[in-house]
């Protein structure tokens with residue numbers, strides 16, 4: 355008997371090179387987009403092998419080939435990144451990290467999980483979400499004179515195309531579909547649903563997708579509004595953005611939502627202004643983490659892109675090297691500490707300035723940079739670090755959220 359026999363639907367694939375544990379997690383997460391025949395891809399403890407489990411009846415060779423191409427792209431992208439830590443805060447709260455926060459919030463009636471990557475919340479969760487948003491907005495106004503703005507949740511595909519999003523994250527886009535303007539098709543849809551138990555979707559040929567999408571990155575909708583503008587001096591803008599990223603099967607509580615909120619801060623100006631803002635934003639995020647009394651780290655980003663080759667992707671990769679992530683420790687379902695990416699600090703160079711015709715005082719394409727904070731992840735990480743006993747929370751925070 356062969357001791358190494360595996361179930362027929364499992365295949366081991368060798369990675370092009372060894373990866374670290376965080377990259378392994380990213381590969382596992384992105385693998386849901388590789389093929390509907392794949393149950394899961396897990397990186398083995400040796401960090402050099404991927405174990406792929408397929409559904410019964412999968413064309414093994416074809417799927418293995420697809421998975422190999424995916425792994426090749428993922429591993430190649432992340433080679434040569436050195437992780438640097440720029441800021442590290444340590445909480446004063448001595449209590450243990452709270453396990454099962456998502457469930458705890460639901461049990462207390464403070465959160466409702468619809469199960470498809472969206473949540474409703476109220477009470478202390480809502481108050482904390484608002485406090486994180488308000489406090490960061492306040493700090494941004496103080497530090498950068500950032501002007502408050504508002505942008506829609508629907509975004510034109512033309513804007514996403516210009517922003518290079520289809521090149522960098524094509525798997526995460528949500529297209530909006532509408533009924534065709536056709537009386538019979540609309541009637542058919544109405545009749546079908548009036549007597550059905552569950553919702554019935556119209557056939558594909560009765561839906562048109564005309565290039566409206568749900569916005570997948572908070573800063574994108576601001577650039578079209580700046581087209582044709584010249585910035586003699588640098589300016590900062592801030593707003594609460596609603597963001598949508600299709601996560602397929604990866605959705606999980608507040609850890610990974612399909613729809614979430616981002617407190618966004620965008621810098622527009624010359625190189626010196628934008629770099630100075632980026633540098634100072636490290637201190638601002640540090641102040642925010644200190645205010646909420648949480649362990650937090652700002653470090654170089656490692657997240658790979660689900661993309662192959664293109665000019666825009668080169669920009670996104672270069673952007674990766676100047677992208678910092680705000681990591682806040684949280685717990686996974688088994689109670690192990692995991693670093694939750696709760697925001698990012700990005701320098702874009704003149705990419706958006708060129709693509710949207712925005713100029714600096716010298717008539718050159720303007721430089722931009724942004725800071726995005728994922729509000730719901732900050733909520734999760736803060737509850738994880740302070741638990742459900744109000745006494746463990748810093749006084750200014752508990753006075754607001756448990757009031």
Ligand SMILES: [Zn+2]
Pocket residue numbers: 571572573574618700724725726
């Ligand atoms: Zn941004």
